[in-house]
Amino acid sequence: MKLVVMRKGGGGQVAINPEAVTFVRSAAGAFTDIFFDGQQVAVEGTFDEVVSRLSLVDRRRASEDQSGQDGSTFGSWSR
Numbered sequence: 001m002k003l004v005v006m007r008k009g010g011g012g013q014v015a016i017n018p019e020a021v022t023f024v025r026s027a028a029g030a031f032t033d034i035f036f037d038g039q040q041v042a043v044e045g046t047f048d049e050v051v052s053r054l055s056l057v058d059r060r061r062a063s064e065d066q067s068g069q070d071g072s073t074f075g076s077w078s079r
Contacts (some may be wrong), residue, residue: 006055009042016041018054 003015009031011019016034023035026047034041043050 004056006043006045006053014041014043016043016060018052021054024051024054030066 001017001019003017005013005015008014009027016036019027020036021034022037024047025033025035027033027042030044030046031042032045032047032050034043045053
């Protein structure tokens with residue numbers, strides 16, 4: 001499982017498993033809502049920035065599958 005760490009709207013951080021995300025929508029200001037397992041989390045960043053960060057895990061996994069190596073600096077944690 002890979003986790004993406006993002007800044008929560010209102011402070012703090014949250015680690016999100018991109019595979020569990022069911023819905024993403026833009027919110028007021030520079031925030032984006034992420035939905036998973038019946039939960040909603042507001043994170044800092046535009047819709048495009050957040051979707052890009054969440055999809056990096058899929059692209060990294062595809063490149064790892066092709067090379068047979070884990071290219072992440074943080075082991076099972078992505079940042």
